[in-house]
Amino acid sequence: MPFLKTIQWVVWKDLVCELRSRETISSMLFFALIVILVFSFSFSMDQDAARQLIAGIIWVAFAFTGIIGLGKSFSSELQNDCLEALQVSPIPKGAVYLGKVLANFLFILSVEILLFPLFILFFNLDVVAELGLLLLVFFLATLGLSSVGTLFSALTVQIRAREVMLPVLLLPLAVPVMIAAVEATRGILNGDPYSFYSQWIQLLVVFDIIFTVVSFWLFELILDS
Amino acid sequence: MNRFIRYIQRYKGWFGGAAAICLLVGLYTGLLVSPPDYYQGEVVRIMYVHVPLAHTSLLAYSILFGGSIWFLWKRDPLVDNMCQAASSITALFTGLALVTGSIWAKPTWNTWWTWDPRLVSFAVLLLILAGYMMLRRLVDDPDKQGIYAAVLAIVGGVDLPIIKFSVEWWRTLHQPMSISTRGISISDDLLLPLTFMSLGCWLLFAYMLMVRTQMLYLIELLQAKKGRLLSQTHFSQSAQ
Numbered sequence: 300m301p302f303l304k305t306i307q308w309v310v311w312k313d314l315v316c317e318l319r320s321r322e323t324i325s326s327m328l329f330f331a332l333i334v335i336l337v338f339s340f341s342f343s344m345d346q347d348a349a350r351q352l353i354a355g356i357i358w359v360a361f362a363f364t365g366i367i368g369l370g371k372s373f374s375s376e377l378q379n380d381c382l383e384a385l386q387v388s389p390i391p392k393g394a395v396y397l398g399k400v401l402a403n404f405l406f407i408l409s410v411e412i413l414l415f416p417l418f419i420l421f422f423n424l425d426v427v428a429e430l431g432l433l434l435l436v437f438f439l440a441t442l443g444l445s446s447v448g449t450l451f452s453a454l455t456v457q458i459r460a461r462e463v464m465l466p467v468l469l470l471p472l473a474v475p476v477m478i479a480a481v482e483a484t485r486g487i488l489n490g491d492p493y494s495f496y497s498q499w500i501q502l503l504v505v506f507d508i509i510f511t512v513v514s515f516w517l518f519e520l521i522l523d524s
Numbered sequence: 525m526n527r528f529i530r531y532i533q534r535y536k537g538w539f540g541g542a543a544a545i546c547l548l549v550g551l552y553t554g555l556l557v558s559p560p561d562y563y564q565g566e567v568v569r570i571m572y573v574h575v576p577l578a579h580t581s582l583l584a585y586s587i588l589f590g591g592s593i594w595f596l597w598k599r600d601p602l603v604d605n606m607c608q609a610a611s612s613i614t615a616l617f618t619g620l621a622l623v624t625g626s627i628w629a630k631p632t633w634n635t636w637w638t639w640d641p642r643l644v645s646f647a648v649l650l651l652i653l654a655g656y657m658m659l660r661r662l663v664d665d666p667d668k669q670g671i672y673a674a675v676l677a678i679v680g681g682v683d684l685p686i687i688k689f690s691v692e693w694w695r696t697l698h699q700p701m702s703i704s705t706r707g708i709s710i711s712d713d714l715l716l717p718l719t720f721m722s723l724g725c726w727l728l729f730a731y732m733l734m735v736r737t738q739m740l741y742l743i744e745l746l747q748a749k750k751g752r753l754l755s756q757t758h759f760s761q762s763a764q
Contacts, residue, residue, distance in 0.1 A: 447679065454672050458662045467658065468676060471651040472683050475690040482694065502690060513682055517675045520596060 305390045309398025310405075316375065317406065323371045327364045327410045332417070334360040339421055349422040354485035357418055358477055362444065362470070364414075365407045369448035370465050372403050373456035382456070386522055396449065396518035400511070403445040403452075411437050424488065433487050439503035440480035446507060447472055450514040453521050479503045526602055529741055536734040543731050546724030550576075554717030567631045572717050574624040576725040578646070581617035584729055585649065588614055589681035592674035602741060604670035607677065608660060609736035613729060615653040622646050641692040648687050652680040666744075 317323055338356045342348070376382040385395055415437075419426065427433055451469050455461040479499040486496030554572035561568035588610040595603040625643065626636050637643065656676050663669040 450675070450679070454675060457668065458659070458672070459664075460662055464655075464659065464662060468655045471648050471655065472679060474648055475683070475686045478690045478694050498693065502686075502693075506686060509682060509686070510679070513679060517678065520671050521675060 302391055302394050305394035306398040306401065309395055310401045313372070313399070313402035314405070322375075323368050323406055324410060326371075327368050327406070328413065330367055331360050331364040331410060331414050334363060335414070335417060335421055344422065346423050349424060350488060351485075353418065353422055353424060354481045354488060356422075357415075357484060358440075358481045360414070361407070361411055361441075361480075362473065362477060363466075364410055365441070365444050365448065366466050366469065368406045368410070369403055369445065369452045369469070370455075370462060372399055372449060373452045374461065377456065392519040392522050393515050395522065396453075396515055399453075400442075400445050400449045400514075403449055404442055407445060408437060408441045411441065427488060428490065429487050432493070433484065436480060436483045436487065436500065436503070439500065439507055440476050443476040443503060443506045443510065444473060446511040446514050447476075450518055450521070453518060457521075475502065475506055479506070526741065528602055529738055532734045532738050536731060536738070539727050539731040539734060543724050543727035546720050546727060550717050550720030550724050554721060558713045558717055564632055567628070568714075570624055570628045571714075572721045574621060574628055575718060576722040577617055577621040577624060578642075579722055580725040580729050581614055581621050581646075581649070583726065584610060584614040584617055584733075585653075585681065585684070587733075588677050592677040592681075595670060595674050596678075601666075601670070601744070602737070604674075605740040605744065606733065606737045607670070607673065608740055609733055611653055611656050611660070611673070611677070613732050613736065615650065615657065617725075617729065618646055618650045618653060622650065639691075639695060641688060641695055644691045645684065645688040649680075649684060652676075652683075656680070 335356075338360070342352060344352065373382070376385065412434075415433075418424070448465075448469055451465055451472075455464045455468065458464060479502045483496045483499040483503070486499070550572060555569055558569075560566045588607055591603055591607040591610060594600070595607060622643070625646075629638065630636055656673060659676055660669055660673050663672055
């Protein structure tokens with residue numbers, strides 16, 4: 300099967316599964332709502348304090364919800380030995396990786412877009428002027444999380460204690476994404492000029508490129524073993 | 525027995541001896557001969573332990589990184605043993621570098637911990653190594669274990685410079701680093717013990733790596749033999 304066609308089928312399969320079961324996105328949404336509530340209980344904030352902290356809170360919530368989605372991405376393949384089917388099927392394994400990255404990326408990004416208005420609402424923030432740039436940051440950081448996360452989701456699904464090991468392995472490696480996403484989001488929400496945070500967006504682009512390539516190359520070894 | 529294991533058996537003693545001599549000379553010159561620092565006084569002597577440990581842990585991680593690539597390429601089980609050995613020793617050196625750095629930071633920077641780029645990168649390195657060692661314990665299949673661990677080590681190795689870089693930006697954008705060691709140049713009195721200690725730490729790492737690689741290899745050999753023996757007795761029993 301040609302490369303692009305395989306990617307398309309993997310994404311289609313994951314989307315159809317999700318549309319029929321609504322498992323991943325609903326559990327991610329509820330978890331994220333609880334995280335928002337816990338944060339708003341933990342810090343009693345006025346608007347100034349909220350503006351300082353909100354970028355960090357947003358990305359902690361997004362990273363944890365993302366991990367739930369990433370974990371489900373491959374643990375759902377364990378049913379009916381679908382993982383073995385992926386391993387033995389005569390398709391390029393890199394295409395499976397890219398398809399999975401794309402599906403995870405779509406799930407996490409849609410949850411983020413659904414959640415962001417709630418953050419604005421709960422923390423009494425002003426509506427942002429630079430919405431396009433904010434979306435770009437969400438886009439790039441989510442891609443970075445999914446590119447590394449999909450690799451480690453495939454890795455941890457085949458070992459013991461996989462629910463624990465995915466965040467343990469993923470979060471230290473995602474430190475650059477988290478820092479860059481938080482700093483860029485903070486800059487945009489504060490209304491800083493673009494030059495203040497442009498280097499963070501560049502860092503996200505570099506991270507995405509490097510880790511999509513590295514993970515693409517390493518994924519085959521994990522799925523084939 | 526494997527050719528490399530025989531080399532290790534023959535030469536590891538030389539590395540251990542050389543490490544001991546270098547460390548003794550380094551400690552003697554560092555603690556007794558070299559003068560105390562003008563600003564920091566006697567406290568500066570922890571540098572002779574801290575800086576070599578930090579250098580060695582980075583060198584050790586590069587060896588783990590290179591070994592992981594080599595293993596994925598050639599699939600030599602001995603290289604896998606070497607990587608496993610390197611991971612725990614790297615974690616030891618990284619942990620010691622963090623602890624000695626913390627002890628040094630208390631009198632000089634008046635804090636045990638600060639969000640300095642190098643400190644944060646070392647802490648993240650320690651977390652990656654902890655994840656690596658946990659991962660090894662959680663995979664039962666030995667073939668998969670080596671591959672998964674190598675994948676993690678490679679991703680971590682690619683990530684480390686980016687982590688260092690991003691933390692550096694993050695801190696310098698917020699506030700200038702309160703203390704910088706860049707202004708202080710190192711005189712010859714300090715350089716001599718530092719050289720010996722660095723050399724000693726590298727040799728010590730090499731020695732520990734050899735001993736542990738050999739040990740892991742022998743454990744696997746023993747288990748393979750035990751497995752063969754057990755299946756033989758099982759076979760003869762079922763034949764009767």
